[in-house]
Amino acid sequence: TPSHAPAETLTVLGAGLVGTLLSLYLARRGHAVQLFERRPDPRLEGSQEGRSINLALSDRGWRALEGVGVADDIRQVGIPMTGRMMHDTQGTLTRQPYGEAGQAIYSVNRGHLNRCLLDLAEAQPRVRLRFGQQCLRTDLRKQELHLLDTETQQTRTEPYTRLFGTDGAFSAVRGALQKTDRFDYSQDFLEYGYKELTIAAGPGGAWQMEKNALHIWPRGQYLMIALPNLDGSFNCTLFFPYEGAESFAALQTPADVAAFFERVFPDAVPLMPTLTQEFFEHPTGSMVTIKCFPWKYDDDVLLIGDASHAILPFYGQGMNSGFEDCSVLNQLLEEHGDDDWATVFTEFQTQRKPNADAMADLALYNFTEMRDRVGDPRFLLQKKIESRIAGQFPGRWTPLYSQVTFSHTPYAEAWAAGQTQDAIMARLMPHIHTEADFDQPAVQELVQQEMANKR
Ligand code: FAD
Numbered sequence: 376t377p378s379h380a381p382a383e384t385l386t387v388l389g390a391g392l393v394g395t396l397l398s399l400y401l402a403r404r405g406h407a408v409q410l411f412e413r414r415p416d417p418r419l420e421g422s423q424e425g426r427s428i429n430l431a432l433s434d435r436g437w438r439a440l441e442g443v444g445v446a447d448d449i450r451q452v453g454i455p456m457t458g459r460m461m462h463d464t465q466g467t468l469t470r471q472p473y474g475e476a477g478q479a480i481y482s483v484n485r486g487h488l489n490r491c492l493l494d495l496a497e498a499q500p501r502v503r504l505r506f507g508q509q510c511l512r513t514d515l516r517k518q519e520l521h522l523l524d525t526e527t528q529q530t531r532t533e534p535y536t537r538l539f540g541t542d543g544a545f546s547a548v549r550g551a552l553q554k555t556d557r558f559d560y561s562q563d564f565l566e567y568g569y570k571e572l573t574i575a576a577g578p579g580g581a582w583q584m585e586k587n588a589l590h591i592w593p594r595g596q597y598l599m600i601a602l603p604n605l606d607g608s609f610n611c612t613l614f615f616p617y618e619g620a621e622s623f624a625a626l627q628t629p630a631d632v633a634a635f636f637e638r639v640f641p642d643a644v645p646l647m648p649t650l651t652q653e654f655f656e657h658p659t660g661s662m663v664t665i666k667c668f669p670w671k672y673d674d675d676v677l678l679i680g681d682a683s684h685a686i687l688p689f690y691g692q693g694m695n696s697g698f699e700d701c702s703v704l705n706q707l708l709e710e711h712g713d714d715d716w717a718t719v720f721t722e723f724q725t726q727r728k729p730n731a732d733a734m735a736d737l738a739l740y741n742f743t744e745m746r747d748r749v750g751d752p753r754f755l756l757q758k759k760i761e762s763r764i765a766g767q768f769p770g771r772w773t774p775l776y777s778q779v780t781f782s783h784t785p786y787a788e789a790w791a792a793g794q795t796q797d798a799i800m801a802r803l804m805p806h807i808h809t810e811a812d813f814d815q816p817a818v819q820e821l822v823q824q825e826m827a828n829k830r
Pocket of ligand 1: 509695
């Protein structure tokens with residue numbers, strides 16, 4: 376609860392996942408909020424989602440949703456995925472749990488989540504939602520947004536006193552900051568694109584593969600994944616090079632696509648009746664890592680979510696980290712008060728920037744893990760040994776995936792601990808050839824030594 380109800384109206388640009396949640400947080404603190412969004416209201420238009428239809432929601436995201444009291448509603452329409460299910464080229468399945476019993480990440484429909492948050496924001500008397508408002512330009516000096524009303528095609532200027540840029544990876548607000556002195560900016564496109572495809576529901580809406588898992592077809596240089604939907608279907612994503620022998624460029628005809636899928640994903644093909652049609656109708660999405668700094672301009676503009684840190688999708692943490700931004704900002708307002716924006720913005724970017732950078736690295740790390748290492752028996756053995764170590768040294772070894780996904784440990788700390796653990800495993804694994812080797816006295820001695828040296 377806020378200490379006092381501030382008089383100024385806060386402006387949020389971008390009613391995506393992060394902007395809507397942020398508006399809810401700010402309104403609950405007593406602020407009046409106006410939220411501008413380029414698209415029409417997705418609740419009216421039969422939603423057109425440009426990007427992944429479902430997202431993996433994990434602990435950081437849940438905590439942020441709990442903070443505004445919506446976690447339970449969302450959980451009811453999420454599907455828990457308790458592990459990875461790997462599919463090899465023979466169709467043989469291998470399961471690897473994500474964490475301990477009871478731990479799961481959740482497959483959640485993006486559109487549903489966004490609409491749910493918008494409904495809640497609209498129900499707040501202090502939030503004013505404005506759709507069809509595209510920001511063309513931000514004037515930082517005059518503190519004005521130049522907005523285009525996409526319906527009337529009229530442009531106008533809209534003054535702001537405090538502006539939150541939650542307008543995603545290609546943020547217009549960040550565009551203005553990029554023109555200021557000593558603003559650091561980088562963007563790196565991956566040489567891979569992604570294509571959304573569908574595994575159909577079976578008769579009566581039955582799931583044709585294990586429902587409570589994230590399915591992975593690791594193929595070394597590329598991969599396909601699938602997340603379950605409530606209607607029995609799965610949303611698949613093929614992550615594939617743009618160029619090369621096996622690439623989007625190489626698959627030009629429906630026959631090329633069918634032959635390729637039958638060769639490399641044979642167990643999936645019979646479940647994908649719309650494969651070739653979707654392959655050519657659905658756009659190929661690109662993936663980018665964006666880093667920048669500072670995230671604020673004076674004490675009147677702050678970038679949040681993908682606008683300040685767009686990452687690759689392979690750890691399922693883009694939205695989760697943006698949601699965590701909202702909880703962190705809320706916590707800082709709690710500590711410093713709702714009117715000391717200068718301190719709050721400075722603290723926010725100082726705290727969050729190293730974590731956002733670590734998360735960007737982690738996302739790239741998980742790309743190689745998912746496309747390549749999860750299909751390797753040695754890697755799966757290593758995971759088993761790691762869980763044996765975790766069992767033997769309670770509280771002293773948390774697998775990296777669990778630290779990122781099932782904890783609130785800052786990403787930078789999780790990443791550093793993960794790298795230390797990886798180095799230990801690299802020294803231990805040459806002595807281990809089967810799970811039983813872990814109990815060999817010589818191996819146990821090495822493990823004890825390593826754990827004694829681990830901080
Ligand atoms: P966005 O979702 O991009 O929202 C920005 C909003 O601003 C949009 O509504 C847009 O219309 C609006 N806007 C933009 N420009 C303007 C303008 N000029 N004027 C007015 N409005 C504007 N994350 C996870 O946590 N888990 C996952 O499993 C996951 N999977 C992913 C899979 C893929 C293939 C991709 C590409 C991403 C995935 N992500 C995932 C990342 C996640 O989608 C993003 O991190 C998240 O959407 C960021 O939210 P945001 O609100 O910051 O930005």
